Amino acid sequence: MAKLLIKNIELLHTPNGEMQNIAVEDNKIVYVGKDVPADFAADEIVDGKGKLATAxxxxxxxxxxxxxxxxxxxxMALMDWLQNKIWPIEDKMDANDIYWGAMLGIVEMLKGGTTCFADMYAFMEDVARACAETGIRANLSRGLIGVAPDKDVKLAENTVLAKNWQGYDNGRIRITYGPHAPYTCPVDYLEKVIAEAAANKAEIQMHLCETKFEVDTVVKEHGMTPIQLMDKLGMFELGTIAAHCVHLTDEDMDIMAAKHVRVAHNPQSNLKLASGIAPVAAMLNKGICVGLxxxxxxxxNNLDMLEECRAAAMLHKATTFDPLVVPAKKAWEMATVDGAKTLGFADTGLLEAGQQADIVLWDMHKPYWYPRHNxxxxxVYAASSTDADTVFVAGKKVVEAGKLLTFDEEKIxxxxxACTRKLLNK
Amino acid sequence: MAKLLIKNIELLHTPNGEMQNIAVEDNKIVYVGKDVPADFAADEIVDGKGKLATAxxxxxxxxxxxxxxxxxxxxMALMDWLQNKIWPIEDKMDANDIYWGAMLGIVEMLKGGTTCFADMYAFMEDVARACAETGIRANLSRGLIGVAPDKDVKLAENTVLAKNWQGYDNGRIRITYGPHAPYTCPVDYLEKVIAEAAANKAEIQMHLCETKFEVDTVVKEHGMTPIQLMDKLGMFELGTIAAHCVHLTDEDMDIMAAKHVRVAHNPQSNLKLASGIAPVAAMLNKGICVGLxxxxxxxxNNLDMLEECRAAAMLHKATTFDPLVVPAKKAWEMATVDGAKTLGFADTGLLEAGQQADIVLWDMHKPYWYPRHNxxxxxVYAASSTDADTVFVAGKKVVEAGKLLTFDEEKIxxxxxACTRKLLNK
Structure with missing residues (x-):
């Protein structure tokens, strides 16, 4: 068993300057506290002086x-942006582009203190390979567009992905099914996807209630909201990660709470695309699990989770005119342990014994870390994702002194x- | 004359990889372009390879x-926060605390690419000294609380501040008068402040229309909005920087446009304090100058202007459901040249010949700077303020490789x- 000791480290809840220790065996944290276990013979010792450890x-x-x-x-306006820019260039992407795009995103996330992510796209075997190589934790799904001619091929790809990767490396990779959205997936296709996911004991991730237009369209066609429709189709019985959830009724939220739908809240994307502001305070009040x-x-236009955490902590105070809404503690839980629950990862997202050793050491020697009141x-309110100095995933050190250890950053x-220039010239 | 040449540098509007040069004489930019002026004998040459120069x-x-x-x-709730936490500790602050607090804020701003700031507080001679020593550009005012027993002493301090510092170092420091807010300054006091500012040819900076409570209170007492009241008192004839402006009527905005009131928009503070979201799109449509x-x-809880720029670019899209509102270009102007106009600094905020040499070189060798489409x-949408590598104010290099040159960071x-620990124990 590989034994790692992180010593002289500060924790979020301990007094300033009080030195703590974290002991890791293989992929799990076995001890967090002031003493070092006497019989713990570490293979590697990391000195955390001046740094803060978090999940x-x-x-x-x-x-x-x-x-x-x-x-x-x-x-740009949404349809202009999609039809004239995003979709045409996405059509040209091949497996190589997807792989290097994933590598670029993963290096950004790991260097910024994000140790786990969800994905829904194409050529997912190549994304899984990028996760395997870099060491990041991930929940991957094949994006399934039910109005596309190759919709059945895509669904079959999702099943192959599940067969190849579900549970890889002690559960570091999870596979879900990724029906894109209510407006791109007709009911008969959704039924197929749900049946296939059920047959493979997999959960679902889907864009739901992102725009008012989407909700209005579904209500007009089906006489019910997207949440009601997915509930009726039995999707929520499988376990569902619902991305966005900007436009919800009170009844929608009751269904989501009752069926344990977990929400992926994307505050900055919702702002930038002018989708609106999700009713996060109301969802939390209903007991819905909300990740970021x-x-x-x-x-x-970045993959900076600390920005999203800050946006979540700030934004909902203004829309509710209540400064007590989404306090720093809740925002940080949403960014870590609630996010892990959202993606279905057990024993992940807390810095305590028995949890996965997904750990970030933050360099606090920056002006905005002084003075150190809290x-x-x-x-949550002041730091930068660039303060992430050393990062472990499942006990493996993947970033040190801000540099990726598992792959050549420059090559990425x-x-x-190069992929981008080629795409632009295609 | 001191001559500085920044060579091999990229600019926002030039093609990727195309090398540009910036020539500076003393405090001003004298040339920006592909060639180096033949007769320019630089005393110092800075190689900007891989970096981006902006104002x-x-x-x-x-x-x-x-x-x-x-x-x-x-x-915390606003009044609980002010009455039980902020005001009691502020009362204990002395000149030494103010000086080191200012130094800490200035090192954070300079290292994050902010070369100019506005301030309204106490012991402003000590803040001015911190500006003089560090080299940052500033617009300083004495915070004037008209309901305080020492209100006339404070006003006199503001005048001494103006006499000592107005126009210091080629106009690097400007002095304004700082009546705090409509709810802390009775009309008779505001009249005195306005007369004193006029006598000293100084402008005004003031919190205006920050909360609904403030506006309701003023309307109830005076039968007019804070903007109408200040207009009636003749404040706007002097030139006014109005901070916040979250709660405005359409008529308020017409007055502000006609009287050239300049707005300091603080998106994150307004969110976090649950004040609301300022009608920035409407203000811009009216032709009002809005800085950040x-x-x-x-x-x-930081002084990160790139965060504010991003928040301004994103937030108003969602509240108007219009993704074309406050595009990146406008947000960046608000963060730079419009901000300089807001604070009354001429020839500042643009990277072109004739402007003050307030220049930031950004390190683009970070994952979120790839690929380089725009x-x-x-x-505006992806970078980090920590990418600021080298910073000049009025032609003087104040930050190099992310380190402050003008003062010992560690001492700050x-x-x-130390000041903070002493305050907490007082």
Whole structure:
């Protein structure tokens, strides 16, 4: 068994300057506290002096390979943006593009303190390979567009993905089914997807209630909201990660709470795409599990989970005119343990014995970390994702002194840039 | 004359990889372009390879020494927060605390690409000294509370401040008068402040229309909005920087446009304090000059102008359901040249010949800067203030490789921490 000791480290809830220790065996935390277990013979010791240890952040929604389209098209109306910019270039992407786009997104996330992410896109075998190589934790689904001619091929790909990768590396990779959205998936296709997911004991991730237009369209066609429709189709019995949930009725939220639908809240994507502001305070009041996500880099335009955490902590105070809503503590839980629950990862997202050793050491020697009144509040309201100095996933050190250890960063930037130039010239 | 050449640098609007040059004489930019002026004998040459040059950002509203109260009290109701936490500790602050708090805020701003800021607080001679020593550009005012027993002493301090510092170092420091807010300044006091400012040819900075409570109170007492009241008192004839402006009527905005009131929009402070969301799209449509600000670090909790720029670009899209509102280009102008106009600095905020040499070189070798589709969009929507590598104010290099050159950073952190511990034990 590989034994790791992180010593002289500060924690969110311990007094300033009080030194703590974290002991890790293989992929799990076995001890957190002031003493070092006497019989713990560490293979590696990391000195955490001046740093703060937290659980890694969990990005509950995105399309990681869209990093290749970062700032390719901004400040446009949604349909103009999709039809004239995003969809035409996405059509040209091949497995190589998807792989290097995923690598670029993963290096950004790991270096920024995000140790786990959700994905829904194409060529997912290549995304899974990128996760395997870099060491990041992930919940992957094949994006399923039910109005596409190759809809059945896509569904079959999702099942192959599940067969190949479900539970990989002690459960570091999970596979879900990814029906894209109510407006791109007719009911008969959704029924097929649900049956196939059930047959493979997999959960679902889906865009739901992202825009008012989507909800209005579904209500007009089916006489019920997207949440009511998915409930009627039995989707929620499988376990569902619902991305966005900006436009919900009170009854929708009651259904979601009763059926344990978990929400991927993407505050910045919803702002930038002018979708609106999700009723997060109301969802939390109903007891719904809400994680946070960045969405794809073409609608964000980075994969910075600390920004999303801050946005979630700030935004809902203003829309409710209540400064007590989504306090720093809740925002941080949403960014970590609630996100892990959202993605179905057990024993993940807390810095305590028995949990997966997904750990970030934050460098606090930055101006906005002084004076040190409240580390939790400073992390959520003041710090930068670039403060992530050392990052472990499942006990493996993947970032050290801000540098990726598991892959050549320079090669990733060069290949991502090359793929993009090739795509633009296609 | 000191001559500086920044060579091999990229600009926001030039093609990727195309090398540009910036020539600076003393405090001003004299040339920007592909060639180097033949007769330009530089005393110093800075190689900008891999970096992007922009104008420095301008923070149009704040209370810089409140960095000492960063994360001291968060997630509280406004009056509970002010009465039980902020005001009692502020009462204990002395000139030494204010000085080191200002130093801490200034090092944070300069290292984050902000070259100019506005301030309204106490012991402003000590803030001015911190500006003089660090080299940052500033617009300073004495905070004037008209309901305080020492209101006339404060007003006299503001006049002494103007006499000592107005126009210091080629206009690097400007002095304004700082009546705090409509609800802390009775009309007779405001009349005195306006007369005194006029006598000293100084402008005004003031919190205006920050909360619904403030507006309701003024309307109830005076039968007119805060904007109408200040207009009636003749304040706007002097030139006014109005901070916040969250709750405005259409008529208020017409008055502001006609009287050239400049607005300091603080999106994150307004969110976190649950004040609301300012009608920025409407103000811009009316032709009102809107700059951006962080507000104090106790209500933000950092002084990161790139965050405010991003928030301004994203937030108003969602509240108007219009993705074309406040595009990246406008948000960046608000963060730079419009902010400089807001604070009354001429020839500041643009990267072109004839302008003040307030310049930031951004390190683009970060994952979120790849691939490089659109530098402006990536700066506004994806980059981090920690990417600021080298910073010049008025032609003087104040930050290099992310380190402050004009003062010992370590001393600032230690002294700020010491002041804070002393305050907490008072």
């Amino acid at each position: 890694g952040m969990v990005n509950t929604h995105g399309h990681v390979s869209m990093t290749l389209l970062r700032s390719y098209a901004d400040d 996500g960045t969405d794809g880099a073409s609608s964000n 580390k939790l509040s400073q992390l 930037y060069a290949e991502a840039e | 420095g950002m301008v923070n149009t509203h704040g209370h810089v020494s409140m960095t000492l109260l960063r994360s001291y009290a968060d997630d 600000g962080t507000d104090g670090a106790s209500s933000n 530098k402006l969009s990536q700066l 952190y230690a002294e700020a921490e």
